[in-house]
Amino acid sequence: MNAAVISNWTLLSATIALTLSTFIAVIKLTGSSHPDRFAKISLSLTGLATAFLVVAVFARGIAAGRAPWGNMYEYAITGTLAVLVVYLILAIKNDLSGIAVFVLMPLLLSLGLAQTVLYIPVADLVPALESGWLVIHVSAAIIAGGGFSLGFAFAVGQLLASRKNSKLATRLPSSEQLELLSYRVTAWGFAVWTFSVLAGAIWAENAWGRFWGWDPKETWALITWIAYAAYLHARVTVGWRGGKAAAIAIVGYTSYLFNFFGVNIFFDGLHSYGGL
Amino acid sequence: MSTTFELTPREFARFIWRQLTSMRTALLLLLLLVIVSIPGSVLPQQNTDPFSVRQWIEDSPTIGNILLKLGFFNVFSSIWFSAVYLLLLISLVGCILPRSIKHYQALRTQPPVAPANFERLNIYENLESKIDADLLLTEVAQKLKQRNWRVRLDLDQKFVAAEKGYFREIGNLIFHLAVVGIILAVGIGVLFSYRGQMLVREGTAVASVSTQFSSLSFGTAVSEDDLPAVTIGLNKFTAEFERGLIQRGAAREFRADVSVVSASGNQDAVIEVNKPLKVDGSTWYLVGHGYAPRVEVRNAANEVVFADSVILLPRDGSFSSEGAIKIPNGENGIGFITAFLPTAEFSGEPISIFPSPDNPLLLLSAWQGDLGLDAGVPQSVFTLDVSTLERVGVGSIAPGETWELPDGLGSIKFVAVERFVTFDVARSPGGIYALGFSILALFGLVTGLYVRSRRIWIKQSAVNTFQIGALSRNDQPGLDNDMKMLKALCSAVEGKLK
Ligand code: HEM
Numbered sequence: 001m002n003a004a005v006i007s008n009w010t011l012l013s014a015t016i017a018l019t020l021s022t023f024i025a026v027i028k029l030t031g032s033s034h035p036d037r038f039a040k041i042s043l044s045l046t047g048l049a050t051a052f053l054v055v056a057v058f059a060r061g062i063a064a065g066r067a068p069w070g071n072m073y074e075y076a077i078t079g080t081l082a083v084l085v086v087y088l089i090l091a092i093k094n095d096l097s098g099i100a101v102f103v104l105m106p107l108l109l110s111l112g113l114a115q116t117v118l119y120i121p122v123a124d125l126v127p128a129l130e131s132g133w134l135v136i137h138v139s140a141a142i143i144a145g146g147g148f149s150l151g152f153a154f155a156v157g158q159l160l161a162s163r164k165n166s167k168l169a170t171r172l173p174s175s176e177q178l179e180l181l182s183y184r185v186t187a188w189g190f191a192v193w194t195f196s197v198l199a200g201a202i203w204a205e206n207a208w209g210r211f212w213g214w215d216p217k218e219t220w221a222l223i224t225w226i227a228y229a230a231y232l233h234a235r236v237t238v239g240w241r242g243g244k245a246a247a248i249a250i251v252g253y254t255s256y257l258f259n260f261f262g263v264n265i266f267f268d269g270l271h272s273y274g275g276l
Numbered sequence: 277m278s279t280t281f282e283l284t285p286r287e288f289a290r291f292i293w294r295q296l297t298s299m300r301t302a303l304l305l306l307l308l309l310v311i312v313s314i315p316g317s318v319l320p321q322q323n324t325d326p327f328s329v330r331q332w333i334e335d336s337p338t339i340g341n342i343l344l345k346l347g348f349f350n351v352f353s354s355i356w357f358s359a360v361y362l363l364l365l366i367s368l369v370g371c372i373l374p375r376s377i378k379h380y381q382a383l384r385t386q387p388p389v390a391p392a393n394f395e396r397l398n399i400y401e402n403l404e405s406k407i408d409a410d411l412l413l414t415e416v417a418q419k420l421k422q423r424n425w426r427v428r429l430d431l432d433q434k435f436v437a438a439e440k441g442y443f444r445e446i447g448n449l450i451f452h453l454a455v456v457g458i459i460l461a462v463g464i465g466v467l468f469s470y471r472g473q474m475l476v477r478e479g480t481a482v483a484s485v486s487t488q489f490s491s492l493s494f495g496t497a498v499s500e501d502d503l504p505a506v507t508i509g510l511n512k513f514t515a516e517f518e519r520g521l522i523q524r525g526a527a528r529e530f531r532a533d534v535s536v537v538s539a540s541g542n543q544d545a546v547i548e549v550n551k552p553l554k555v556d557g558s559t560w561y562l563v564g565h566g567y568a569p570r571v572e573v574r575n576a577a578n579e580v581v582f583a584d585s586v587i588l589l590p591r592d593g594s595f596s597s598e599g600a601i602k603i604p605n606g607e608n609g610i611g612f613i614t615a616f617l618p619t620a621e622f623s624g625e626p627i628s629i630f631p632s633p634d635n636p637l638l639l640l641s642a643w644q645g646d647l648g649l650d651a652g653v654p655q656s657v658f659t660l661d662v663s664t665l666e667r668v669g670v671g672s673i674a675p676g677e678t679w680e681l682p683d684g685l686g687s688i689k690f691v692a693v694e695r696f697v698t699f700d701v702a703r704s705p706g707g708i709y710a711l712g713f714s715i716l717a718l719f720g721l722v723t724g725l726y727v728r729s730r731r732i733w734i735k736q737s738a739v740n741t742f743q744i745g746a747l748s749r750n751d752q753p754g755l756d757n758d759m760k761m762l763k764a765l766c767s768a769v770e771g772k773l774k
Contacts (some may be wrong), residue, residue, distance in 0.1 A: 014463040120523075133550075148638045184721075187725050192349050194721055207550045207561070210471075211707040212462070214352050230306035237299045248307075255310070263317075 004122050007059035008106045011077060014052035015111045022104040029171055030102050039097030042261035046091075046104065050084040057081050066120045069138040072264060076114035079260075081109050082146030086185060090150070094181065098173045102153040109146035133203035140196035145256060147189020148228075152253035154182035155246040162243060179242065183235055186249055197221050220259035288691075295364070297370035305364045312360055316351030319343070323350070363530045365459055372452045379445050386428040390435035390733040391745070399755050400745030402737070403766060407773055409434050409736040415769040416734060416762075423731075435735035440728075444749070448721025454720055457713035465706010467497040477585045478569045479502075479695040481509035481535070484558065484701060504556035507537040513545075513695045515565060517631045525593060525631055532562050532697050545698075557703055564698035566590040567597050567616050569638055570691040581605075585694045588616050589658055594628040600660040601649050601688075609647040610668075610681075611660045612688065615639040626672070633693045640688065642668035642681055690762055732762055742766075 021042045028038035056077050061068040068074045070232040087103055090096060147235070155178075160168055162175035172178070175223060200221065231252055234245040283291060295301055320328035329349045333340035347354030394400035405412060410431050417429040419438045425438040472492035474482050478555035482488045484506045493499075516529040532547045538555045547553045552561040566588060573582040581603050588597035601612040619630035645663035648655070655661065671679035671688075678689040730748040737743045744762050746755045 190496075191718070191722055191725060196717055198711075199719060201714070204709065205707055206552070210702065210704055211710060214316060214321060214323070216317040219313060223313050223317075226306055226310050226313075230303055230310070233299060233303045233306065237303055239300075240303065251310075 003059045003063035007056045007063060010052045010059065011056040011111070011115065013163045014049045014056060015108070015115065017045050017052060018051035018104060018111065019107050021049060022101065022108055025097070025100040025104055028097060031171070034039075035097075039095075039100075042097065042100055042104075043091060046084065046100070047088060050081070050088060053077065053084060060122070067135045067139070069134060069142070071118075071120060072177035072261075073114055073118040073120050075138075075142065075260065076110055076118055079142050079149075080110045080114070081150045082142050083107055084146075086143075086146040086150055090181070090185065095173075095183075098171060099154060099157045099178065101159045102157050103150060106149070106153065133199060133206065137196055137199040137203050140192055140199060144189045144196055145260070147192060148253050148256050151182045151186030151189060151249055154178045154185065154255075155247050155249040157248045158182055159243060175242070179246065182246065182249060186228065186252075187232060190225075190232065193221075193225060193228070197225060216263045217259060220255060220263050224252060224255045224259055227255050293370065296367050297374075299371075302364070302367050302371065305360060305367060309360050309364060312351070315348050316357075319348055319351070321349060321351065328575075332736060347357050355372045361459070365456065368452055368456055372449060374734040375445075376453075378451050379442070379449065385440060387426055387437040387439040387731060389428075389430070389433065390437055390735040394733075394735075394737075394743045394745040397733075397745035399746045399759055400743060401759065401763075403744055403763070404740060405742060405766065405770060406740055407730065407770055408480075409742075411773060412766065412769055413734065413736075414763050415773070419765050419769070434536070435733055437731065437733050439731045441730055443723055443731040444727040445724075447720045447725075447727060449720070451717050451720030451724050454713045454717035458710050458717065461706045461709035461713055463706075465495075465704060465710065467495040468501065469702070469704040469706065470494045470498055471700065471702040473563075473721070474655075474699050474701065474748075475587055475696050476508065477587060478510050478511045478513055478694045478701060479585075481507050481537075483507040489701070498703075500685040504558050505539055506558060508553050508560065508699070509535040509537075510697060513565060513697050515632070515695070524757075526619065527631075530562060530565060558701055559703065561700040561702070562697060563700045564590075565695055566698075567595060567633070568694050568696040569614075569616055569636075570694050571638075572689040572691055573601070573603055573610070573686065574688075575605075575610075575686045578686075580684075583691075585696075586614065587657075587696050588614060593631065594618070595631040596628040599658045602649060602657075602660065604647045607646055609645060609649075609686065611643045611645075611647050611662075611665060613643070613660050613662070618693075635672055636693050637672055638690045639670070639672045640679065641670045642685075642688075644668050644685065728754055730755060730758060732758055734762060734766070 024042040024045065025039050028035050028042060057068055060074060060077070064070065068078060080192055083103070084107065087096070157172055158175045158178035160166065161172040163169050169175075200218070204213065204218070205211045227248065231245060231248040234240040234248050240248075306454075313774060316430070318692045320332055322329050327461065329344075332349075333344060343349060347356065351357050392396065413429060413431065413434065413436050417427045417438075419435070420427045420438045425440045426442070428437040441655060472486075472489040474484075474489050476482050484503050486492055486500045486503070494502075512531060512533040514531045514533075515527070518524055518528050520524045530549050532546050534547060534553070536543050536545055536553070536555055540556055545553050547560060547562045549562055550558050554560075567590075568585040568587045570585040575581050582601065586599060586601050588599035590597050595618050597618075598617075598618040599614050601614055603610045615626035615638075617626060617635075617637045617639070618632060619628050619634040620626050621635070626637065626639065643660065643662050645665035648661065648664065668685060669682045673679050673690040674686070674692050675692055678687050680687045727736065730750060730752070732744070732746045734742055734744045744759065744766075746758050746762075748755050
């Protein structure tokens with residue numbers, strides 16, 4: 001069996017484990033007689049899915065003979081892994097079971113999309129991507145995305161939890177708790193994103209002779225950065241804390257996602273090597 | 277009529293200034309900057325893609341011209357974009373300078389007194405101790421100092437206040453100042469930068485003088501005289517493409533072998549996509565390539581009238597390329613509209629199916645008449661204006677083959693497949709400063725986000741009873757550790773004094 005086949009099979013296993021985990025998290029959320037046990041089972045399954053995904057991503061890298069960050073399929077599976085890892089780290093110290101569904105569902109969607117729409121077999125890189133900076137710049141962007149994705153899930157949870165007379169709100173952690181979690185992962189993602197944009201600029205100077213050229217990908221990276229800077233300011237501005245800040249976090253995440261999917265699909269720039 | 281709300285100009289100015297430097301305004305300006313950046317990525321921009329801009333305006337001239345006038349095709353140097361970021365810059369400076377001063381003063385004053393009511397703190401606790409209050413407080417203050425807390429000991433009011441993490445605010449200030457630095461470095465750097473593009477055919481050399489560039493632009497503070505005297509000869513260009521079935525035709529390797537003649541000496545060098553060449557302050561980047569078939573054209577008398585390679589512009593991923601060959605000769609000029617297919621295949625129209633020259637074919641359409649080159653009207657070298665010409669015929673030739681033109685007009689021979697490359701030649705001195713400030717910004721950011729800024733107090737509230745409490749900025753976690761530390765200190769002191 002070669003590495004590419006191992007990668008595909010472990011990815012399928014990860015998806016199955018994650019599906020079960022999500023299913024159980026839903027049961028837990030909608031009310032069961034043993035919420036704690038269900039929470040634990042769901043978390044263990046999430047851990048199992050993460051382990052499978054680690055193997056899948058590594059095997060993909062071995063099969064390709066390079067870092068597995070060359071096209072959107074690879075971004076999607078590595079990105080999902082990044083979210084899962086940040087999530088598990090956070091879950092060590094915090095009880096996240098009340099919000100798990102909001103994290104797991106989009107991840108499941110991401111893995112599903114990866115295996116159906118985005119899938120392409122292993123191939124080499126175009127010369128523009130053959131650089132040590134690929135590893136630094138892209139891995140930082142993906143890791144930052146892990147923080148932003150979780151921040152987004154928590155922000156959505158925060159908005160739902162703050163609704164009055166909502167049955168769901170009573171089952172979620174408090175909106176204050178979710179806001180704090182959201183802020184922490186987002187701020188962390190912001191720092192890593194800053195680093196990623198910086199590394200990207202250095203790489204661009206290396207490859208294209210300018211640090212910054214307003215290429216669509218660069219423009220949207222900056223838009224994402226500014227949106228999250230606005231979010232950090234909103235959290236310390238009277239009258240913007242809470243719901244409005246969460247809304248800005250959601251705007252930031254939308255632009256992050258757009259940079260990831262939209263720019264590859266709609267625009268024709270130097271960064272167009274999504275493999276679609 | 278006058279109202280009590282009327283402001284003197286001075287009050288008005290102060291009001292505007294306070295508004296501009298408020299957090300809410302900063303927030304709104306940041307959001308506004310997001311909004312005004314979006315058209316810059318949605319619409320083609322003149323500096324990155326002038327061809328698409330022209331196309332856009334041709335397709336919808338009415339809207340196109342309005343958008344052009346309003347700067348939508350040049351967003352990042354438009355007045356409205358600059359206005360937003362200049363306002364943000366002013367707001368930033370107006371916000372940061374006073375804060376820096378305030379923080380500096382705060383560093384030189386003592387930590388604040390213990391609150392009257394500990395219940396307002398993030399965490400607080402009561403502590404029983406039979407030890408003399410002055411002794412306990414003095415010892416605790418001593419220990420805290422050893423642990424690098426800023427400490428205030430007040431034996432009259434019986435409390436110790438301690439503060440830690442002022443690097444948080446310093447980091448935050450460094451971050452914001454560095455952002456100012458980045459903006460200035462970019463803005464000033466543009467004045468001192470130049471950037472141009474040249475096309476170089478295999479076996480030829482180009483010098484960095486303005487006439488050799490296909491495009492060249494200078495910042496306000498530099499001119500042609502600042503171009504270094506460099507000559508670069510392209511000895512050989514190698515391009516490899518994926519031959520497997522997956523991503524077939526995708527680029528795999530580009531490499532230009534060059535000879536460099538410059539003031540600092542002569543050398544042979546290799547320029548690759550991620551490996552530019554730096555010579556005498558200018559940097560040469562390999563940004564593109566294409567085919568330049570070598571042809572030989574003879575006239576009716578079988579004399580050679582043209583023998584050279586001809587740069588053709590790539591039109592698609594398989595490098596189908598187009599261009600023109602012009603041999604002016606008054607009324608009897610000859611012109612060719614030329615298409616080159618590196619790997620030709622005939623399924624209906626001839627097309628190229630692979631970027632490497634596996635089955636090269638030159639398609640020609642010959643025209644005769646006055647090419648208009650002598651009229652002094654500038655023409656594109658890649659197109660032939662056929663409006664005044666007469667069609668001679670069409671032909672297609674592989675390397676080594678010759679096409680005899682009808683009516684004994686002459687012949688054209690496809691001698692060999694050669695290539696050209698496109699170099700970007702640039703100097704951007706602001707970049708390195710912007711980079712320095714960016715690294716500083718990142719450092720400040722991480723410090724500002726992750727240093728925990730907090731205060732702790734211990735105060736005697738009654739005989740044999742102390743209150744301890746802690747407060748953090750921005751709901752940062754970890755206060756319980758500080759509380760634990762403080763309690764441990766107290767019991768250590770107690771153990772020692774017993
Ligand atoms: C280009 C404009 C700006 C950018 C990119 C920016 C970015 C940021 C970022 C990323 C943070 C969080 C990082 C940290 O705490 O160290 C921050 C915090 C802060 N910014 Fe800005 N900022 C900008 C303009 C301003 C302006 C104009 C003001 C003044 C009104 C301001 C006041 C603050 C304050 C007070 C904080 C601290 C918040 C806290 O306590 O955590 N910023 N800014």
